[in-house]
Amino acid sequence: MKRMFSKRAREAKASEVRELLKLTDNNDIIAFGGGLPAQEAFPVEEMIEVCKDILVAHGTKAMQYATTEGNNEIRGLMQEIMKEKGITAEIENILVTSGSQQGLDLTAKVFIEEGDKVICEKPTYMAAINAFKPFSPQFLEVEMEEDGITLEDLEALLQQNPDAKFIYTIPDFQNPTGRSMSLGKRKKLVHIANKYDILIIEDNPYSELRFSGETSPPIKSFDTEGRVIYLSTFSKIVCPGFRIGWVCGEKEIINKYGLLKQGTDLHTNIFSQLQILYFFKTYDIKQRINKVREIYKKKRDVMIETIEKEFPKEVEFTRPMGGMFVWVTLPEDMEAKKLLEKAITQGVAFVPGEAFYASSEVKNTLRLNFSGLEEDKIQIGIRRLAEVIKNEM
Amino acid sequence: MKRMFSKRAREAKASEVRELLKLTDNNDIIAFGGGLPAQEAFPVEEMIEVCKDILVAHGTKAMQYATTEGNNEIRGLMQEIMKEKGITAEIENILVTSGSQQGLDLTAKVFIEEGDKVICEKPTYMAAINAFKPFSPQFLEVEMEEDGITLEDLEALLQQNPDAKFIYTIPDFQNPTGRSMSLGKRKKLVHIANKYDILIIEDNPYSELRFSGETSPPIKSFDTEGRVIYLSTFSKIVCPGFRIGWVCGEKEIINKYGLLKQGTDLHTNIFSQLQILYFFKTYDIKQRINKVREIYKKKRDVMIETIEKEFPKEVEFTRPMGGMFVWVTLPEDMEAKKLLEKAITQGVAFVPGEAFYASSEVKNTLRLNFSGLEEDKIQIGIRRLAEVIKNEM
Structure with missing residues (x-):
């Protein structure tokens, strides 16, 4: 075989x-x-109530096929969450994904052809490597400092590789290092991406988990040319078992993510989309x-x-x-x-x-x-x- | 962009x-x-009870990250369902998928390289085409008769294309035609697959929905050389919104599906795996x-x-x-x-x-x-x- x-x-x-x-x-x-x-x-306790509320309010709709893009109300919730972080988005800029991991798989599908150059931090998130690898990119690594990716090295790399497709980065409490990118570097990174005409994939699952130091806005909030694609998830602020994440980017890009998502899993579990939505509606998330x-x-x-x-x-x-x-x-x-x-x-x-x-x-x-x-x-x-x-x- | x-x-x-x-x-x-x-x-009513039972019995485990292969109890349930249809499988032969559609996406990932020949019925399921297409296969079509794929045409095609990777078929109440493959053709199809050393992807979401005529066992039940990969789902017998399906095949093959699933979405929604499991445990499915x-x-x-x-x-x-x-x-x-x-x-x-x-x-x-x-x-x-x-x- x-x-x-x-x-x-x-x-x-x-x-x-x-x-x-x-x-x-x-x-x-x-x-x-x-x-x-x-x-x-x-x-857990709250979720018992939430499940009941969903089934009473939505009945069979909570169990039926749903749209590939995701439930509009939960997209609205994602919109609000990002707005608080300084990212302005319309609903059409958002695609609900089956966990943030699917955002990575779709990123690969939308952008990577065999041999394409993909820049990532050294070290970087293991499961992102696993998501990209089946599409056969060439990985280029950039060293990190305590305050995130080393920008001089990144620029040098981009000069040698002007055809690189995107930079993959986890700016907050990076997996695996726990390091965060400084505010200054976030701004400069957008600048560099504009200069070298490259995309940034900003993977941001941990930003709410800050317990000391000062919050920096996401890289996407400094995006001036629609080059940043923002991935996030409810896995760390509610729970991971429901597999609800999202991608935010330019409409033209999100449209491609959606078209490729269709063949990947038709749509994300609608019941769990509603679980997250109702949990936010009913309880004090802060x-x-x-x-x-x-x-x-x-x-x-x-x-x-x-x-x-x-x-x-x-x-x-x-x-x-x-x-x-x-x-x-x-x-x-x-x-x-x-x-x-x-x-x-x-x-x-x-x-x-x-x-x-x-x-x-x-x-x-x-x-x-x-x-x-x-x-x-x-x-x-x-x-x-x-x-x-x-x-x- | x-x-x-x-x-x-x-x-x-x-x-x-x-x-x-x-x-x-x-x-x-x-x-x-x-x-x-x-x-x-x-x-709907039953599901309110089911959700409560799950959260009481499993607590936070119903909301935590889970294994890529899927919950072992639900794999056991899948095993039983297939056993009733004449398919003998161990748990390691089964991978839980995020809907049957993910089974198709993973099939493409596991088997299709650019230009690979994939045989399908004419016509065939649109979303299977959409799942395979991003991996750039060459599609070869075989005409259908009232009792399923035309075997003479299939053999002729295989003689011309001995390097074809797999035959994709929906034997029961095919989408879109509603046609079913006869018992005789199912057996012969396995025979042909053995002869020409090709895989069969048997997509079987509708088999429980028979309301007249006689049931034929799945093609997989006649498989003598581990060439049939069987896809199914709970979408039509419970509901589609939970996105719970499965793939059954040789351990070596299922192992590859699992490895590639990991990068695709880490694992399938554990809460919904338990929803299906508890529904079957509590209610009379027949x-x-x-x-x-x-x-x-x-x-x-x-x-x-x-x-x-x-x-x-x-x-x-x-x-x-x-x-x-x-x-x-x-x-x-x-x-x-x-x-x-x-x-x-x-x-x-x-x-x-x-x-x-x-x-x-x-x-x-x-x-x-x-x-x-x-x-x-x-x-x-x-x-x-x-x-x-x-x-x-």
């Missing part, structure tokens, strides 16, 4: 690391490997977001404090002001994948950083998730990890 | 017909154009399917009786024993698209057949949907359409 598979299918392989992390599912290993939002913040931030802040604080106390000085790590992840850089001669094997035997797990590099090989980094674990577990887990690292050094 | 679009995005165009049919949304036009299941059969069949039979009967009475003899049409569609062939010199323009002015609409041909141009066919309309409307609509046809002849 193998000869039947497409090149993209032949190349799609289960990652070694994923297989390794599966071992951590069913025992007492403390797993920093996942990327789960804190589920203690999910509105209050909820504050609750989520408080939970996340505590977890981050525990993780950072324990790292500071326990990790050897040679190990570097980020201090995110929001989001879900801390990024750790081990001494150069250490390999995170080898470390993981030992860590598992000591009852702790993480994701080695290598999967987050689109084209280069970097072996001494790793990602720690703090949102998905209880505070006492974070403490114990970090202590275990510190021991493993010390033993390796 | 246009220069940025991929070839597949440049080629994706809103269909003229779809635009025309949009006119029929908000007024008293009787629209046979859609493909909506009868919503009077959707279990009774429900019988209710659905009864509703559909009445509608089909009204449509066929009215057509027989009102349409000119020169117009041919299918008499489906299940499903949702009747296929009409006009005299050769008539153009369905032109007819539609006139029909709309007379308060009735349908889908011209041309969108259902993957590569050929046929202008004198059209599809009528009976499941989505009340019986009295079906009668009035068919009378209106008969008048329009008579006036054209």
